[in-house]
Amino acid sequence: DQEGANLPDDQEGANLPALALGEVAERAVCSFYEAQRLRHERERERSVRQNRSRSGSPARWNRQELYINTARRADAAAASRRHLADHPEWCEGPSQLDEASLREIVAAQHFFDVDFEDVALAPEERRSEDSFINASSGDNADSFADVSEQFLLDAPRSAFIVDGERLDYAEEQGASRTESSDGRSLVERDAAEANRRQRAFTRRLVAKVRDCLTSDCGSSAAASSLGPPPLLLRAVSTALSQSGMASLERACEGLQVAVSGGQQQLRYELQQLGSVAPSGGHGPPVPTWELLLSVRKVRFEHC
Numbered sequence: 001d002q003e004g005a006n007l008p009d010d011q012e013g014a015n016l017p018a019l020a021l022g023e024v025a026e027r028a029v030c031s032f033y034e035a036q037r038l039r040h041e042r043e044r045e046r047s048v049r050q051n052r053s054r055s056g057s058p059a060r061w062n063r064q065e066l067y068i069n070t071a072r073r074a075d076a077a078a079a080s081r082r083h084l085a086d087h088p089e090w091c092e093g094p095s096q097l098d099e100a101s102l103r104e105i106v107a108a109q110h111f112f113d114v115d116f117e118d119v120a121l122a123p124e125e126r127r128s129e130d131s132f133i134n135a136s137s138g139d140n141a142d143s144f145a146d147v148s149e150q151f152l153l154d155a156p157r158s159a160f161i162v163d164g165e166r167l168d169y170a171e172e173q174g175a176s177r178t179e180s181s182d183g184r185s186l187v188e189r190d191a192a193e194a195n196r197r198q199r200a201f202t203r204r205l206v207a208k209v210r211d212c213l214t215s216d217c218g219s220s221a222a223a224s225s226l227g228p229p230p231l232l233l234r235a236v237s238t239a240l241s242q243s244g245m246a247s248l249e250r251a252c253e254g255l256q257v258a259v260s261g262g263q264q265q266l267r268y269e270l271q272q273l274g275s276v277a278p279s280g281g282h283g284p285p286v287p288t289w290e291l292l293l294s295v296r297k298v299r300f301e302h303c
Helices: 023-049 058-068 070-085 099-118 149-157 169-179 191-214 221-226 230-239 242-251
Strands: 159-162 165-168 263-276 286-298
Touching (some): 023 058, 023 070, 058 070, 149 191, 149 230, 169 191, 230 242, 242 286
Parallel strands (some): 159 263
């Protein structure tokens, strides 16, 4: 059996139990991590030549280390193999996916895993530059505690659907503009009032996300009053932002283009699925949520 014979010279995962993924899926995992290794080794070489140390950009340095370090890369590849093994229909049978599609799945799983792992790390150890609101960091901090700062920035400029309820600030303000006698936007008429409404919308959105994440984390009143676990809120609010969208776009192997003009529509969906059996069917049911991210760019004339 020659499956996995194309492993890089450092023998990623050689000390881990083998998973029978099939030749195509194994190639997808190996080629993805080999490409990451080569890319980040080149980045590290440039950093060294330009005398840029870890202290200058710890997130970039840590991200490079994830792929340059053999043991860390092997751990990440093993997680990707487990993910594919949980979905055998992707790797074999009539619905088997091709290598490029499997590589995109591996990339998306891995990039989101890195983001989710980062929420539990100290800032100097993270592989991204995402940051989160501290409960003691000022006005309204309690209601925004442990929420991704990028999520708060994106809240008024994206559409969200949380447990079936649509929250779209631009859509709401568009209706307000239609109702105004002179057709001007609220920002044009009263900037202070526009800022107040924007903050109120963001608080409402955060509260809705908290409720969605709390509803299946414990049935007691005490659990509900405490809200969702902080790390869960950090992970989900990161995914429901441009940070999550960037991970999704990076995972796509199609041609990446930058468009000029037109409209960009960002939509994030969060849905509670209840408690489901864990992968493999072993252990008690675990609370589960589904996240859907989509971007649509239309009416642009140049790219």
